[in-house]
Amino acid sequence: MTQRTSTMNLAEAFSTLLAGELPFRFTAYDGSSAGPADAPFGIDLRNERGLSYLVSAPGDLGLARAYVQGDLHLVGAHPGDPFEALMLVKGNQHGLKFRRPSPAEAVALLRAVGLSRLKPPPVPPQEHLPRWRRVMEGMLHSPERDAEVIHHHYDVSNRFYEMVLGPSMTYTCALFPTEETTLDDAQFAKYDLVCRKLGLRPGMRLLDVGCGWGGMVRHAVQHYGVTALGVTLSAEQASWGQERIKELRLDDRAEVRHMDYREVVESGFDAVSSIGLTEHIGVGNYPAYFGFLRSKLRPHGRLLNHCITRPHNQKTHTGAFIDRYVFPDGELTGSGRIITEAQDAGLEVQHEENLRPHYARTLAGWNRNLVAHWDECVAEVGEATARVWGLYMAGSRMGFETNEIQLHQVLATRTDDRGGSGYPLRHDWVG
Known part of the structure; x- marks a missing residue:
C-alpha cells in the first residue's frame, strides 16, 4: 500500500513566508488557521480565486485584487475604514515581514498552492491598465x-x-x-x-x-x-x-x-x-x-x-x-x-x-x-x-x-x- 505524502495547508504555507511572529489571525477556506486567536484583526482568505490573486501578483496588487473582489476579508475592520487593520498588517514597526524561502520550502509551497493557481484570474473591472501598457499605447500626460x-x-x-x-x-x-x-x-x-x-x-x-x-x-x-x-x-x-x-x-x-x-x-x-x-x-x-x-x-x-x-x-x-x-x-x-x-x-x-x-x-x-x-x-x-x-x-x-x-x-x-x-x-x- 502506497503511503500518501502530506502537504502544507494554506496557513502553514503563509506562515512559512514570514520572518517573525504573525501579528494577526489568518484563516483560509481549507479550514486552516494561524496566528493569535485573540488578535483584534484578522485576514480571511475565502476561496481559490483569492489565492490565485495572491500568488499570481505577490504584494500590494494581489492583495488589493483579492480584497476588492471580496475574496479576502479583513476580520474586525469595516471595509469603509480598515486603517487600524492596515497599520497592524503593514505598519512599519509591527507589520508583516517576509523572508525568502529555502529551495525545499519553495517546492513545498508550490505543492500547497498548486500550479493552476499561478494563472492570474481576470482582474477586477475597477483596475486600470498597467503602466507599461499605458506607455506603449500613448504618451503619458498628454x-x-x-x-x-x-x-x-x-x-x-x-x-x-x-x-x-x-x-x-x-x-x-x-x-x-x-x-x-x-x-x-x-x-x-x-x-x-x-x-x-x-x-x-x-x-x-x-x-x-x-x-x-x-x-x-x-x-x-x-x-x-x-x-x-x-x-x-x-x-x-x-x-x-x-x-x-x-x-x-x-x-x-x-x-x-x-x-x-x-x-x-x-x-x-x-x-x-x-x-x-x-x-x-x-x-x-x-x-x-x-x-x-x-x-x-x-x-x-x-x-x-x-x-x-x-x-x-x-x-x-x-x-x-x-x-x-x-x-x-x-x-x-x-x-x-x-x-x-x-x-x-x-x-x-x-x-x-x-x-x-x-x-x-x-x-x-x-x-x-x-x-x-x-x-x-x-x-x-x-x-x-x-x-x-x-x-x-x-x-x-x-x-x-x-x-x-x-x-x-x-x-x-x-x-x-x-x-x-x-x-x-x-x-x-x-x-
Missing part, C-alpha cells in the same frame, strides 16, 4: 491621456463624493486649527489660508487650476470679493461646480470650466491657485507646468501650489494599487524639487509649509463619512468600488502617519522686469 485618467478617478458619482467628502465637496488636504475642528470647518480654514497667502482682495482675478468641484473658486468669490475662473478635466466636477455657482448666484463673478488648464487663454491674473493638481502632471512636465502658470500671472502676482510630496526629492511612481485603481500615471517627488522647478521657471519662492498631519486627519474624516454612509455608497457605486475607496483612503492615511508621503504648500511670486516681487517685508497673511 491632454488626451490626462483627460482619460481624470475621468477614471473623478467621474465616479457626484452623489458618492457628496457622501464621502461632506458638504464642502473638497477632495484635498484640509487645515485643522485645533484638535476639535470638524472636517468641513477645516476645509474652510484651508481655503481661507490659501486666499490669505495669495493676498486676495476685492476686484482681483483668480485662476484655480485643477479646481475640482469649485470649492476654492466659491470661497474666494464669496469671502474675498474676487472674480474667479476654475478649470477641471472632469466633466462631472465641472457640471456640479457650475450648478452650485448658479445656485449661489455667483455666476457673474465665478466660473468652472471643463477644460485642460493648458488651454486657458486668459492671462494677467492677480493670483493662481493649484490645489491637488501637481500629482497628476508628471515630474518631467514640471518646467512646462510652472512656466505656464507664471505666464498667467501679472507682475507681482502670486502662485500657491498645494500638492502631495515625498520626504525625499527623487521621482517615484505611486504604488501598484494606487496606480492601477486610484491615480493612474501619478508621480510624486519632494518639496525641494517643487521649489527648484518653480525657481527655474522664473518664480520667486516666498514660503513653503508642510501640512502632513493635516492630511492624515482629513483622510480619517473621509473614512468616517464612508462608514457612516456605507450602504448608500455601495448602492451608488457598488461594493467593489466602495472597497477600493475605503482601502485607498486608509492606506493613504497610513502613508501620511508614517511619513512616507507629505503635503506641501509653496507660495511664489512673479517678479517684474526690474526684479521687484511686490511681496511685503514680512508675510501679510499670518494670523
Whole structure:
C-alpha cells in the first residue's frame, strides 16, 4: 500500500513566508488557521480565486485584487475604514515581514498552492491598465491621456463624493486649527489660508487650476470679493461646480470650466491657485507646468501650489494599487524639487509649509463619512468600488502617519522686469 505524502495547508504555507511572529489571525477556506486567536484583526482568505490573486501578483496588487473582489476579508475592520487593520498588517514597526524561502520550502509551497493557481484570474473591472501598457499605447500626460485618467478617478458619482467628502465637496488636504475642528470647518480654514497667502482682495482675478468641484473658486468669490475662473478635466466636477455657482448666484463673478488648464487663454491674473493638481502632471512636465502658470500671472502676482510630496526629492511612481485603481500615471517627488522647478521657471519662492498631519486627519474624516454612509455608497457605486475607496483612503492615511508621503504648500511670486516681487517685508497673511 502506497503511503500518501502530506502537504502544507494554506496557513502553514503563509506562515512559512514570514520572518517573525504573525501579528494577526489568518484563516483560509481549507479550514486552516494561524496566528493569535485573540488578535483584534484578522485576514480571511475565502476561496481559490483569492489565492490565485495572491500568488499570481505577490504584494500590494494581489492583495488589493483579492480584497476588492471580496475574496479576502479583513476580520474586525469595516471595509469603509480598515486603517487600524492596515497599520497592524503593514505598519512599519509591527507589520508583516517576509523572508525568502529555502529551495525545499519553495517546492513545498508550490505543492500547497498548486500550479493552476499561478494563472492570474481576470482582474477586477475597477483596475486600470498597467503602466507599461499605458506607455506603449500613448504618451503619458498628454491632454488626451490626462483627460482619460481624470475621468477614471473623478467621474465616479457626484452623489458618492457628496457622501464621502461632506458638504464642502473638497477632495484635498484640509487645515485643522485645533484638535476639535470638524472636517468641513477645516476645509474652510484651508481655503481661507490659501486666499490669505495669495493676498486676495476685492476686484482681483483668480485662476484655480485643477479646481475640482469649485470649492476654492466659491470661497474666494464669496469671502474675498474676487472674480474667479476654475478649470477641471472632469466633466462631472465641472457640471456640479457650475450648478452650485448658479445656485449661489455667483455666476457673474465665478466660473468652472471643463477644460485642460493648458488651454486657458486668459492671462494677467492677480493670483493662481493649484490645489491637488501637481500629482497628476508628471515630474518631467514640471518646467512646462510652472512656466505656464507664471505666464498667467501679472507682475507681482502670486502662485500657491498645494500638492502631495515625498520626504525625499527623487521621482517615484505611486504604488501598484494606487496606480492601477486610484491615480493612474501619478508621480510624486519632494518639496525641494517643487521649489527648484518653480525657481527655474522664473518664480520667486516666498514660503513653503508642510501640512502632513493635516492630511492624515482629513483622510480619517473621509473614512468616517464612508462608514457612516456605507450602504448608500455601495448602492451608488457598488461594493467593489466602495472597497477600493475605503482601502485607498486608509492606506493613504497610513502613508501620511508614517511619513512616507507629505503635503506641501509653496507660495511664489512673479517678479517684474526690474526684479521687484511686490511681496511685503514680512508675510501679510499670518494670523
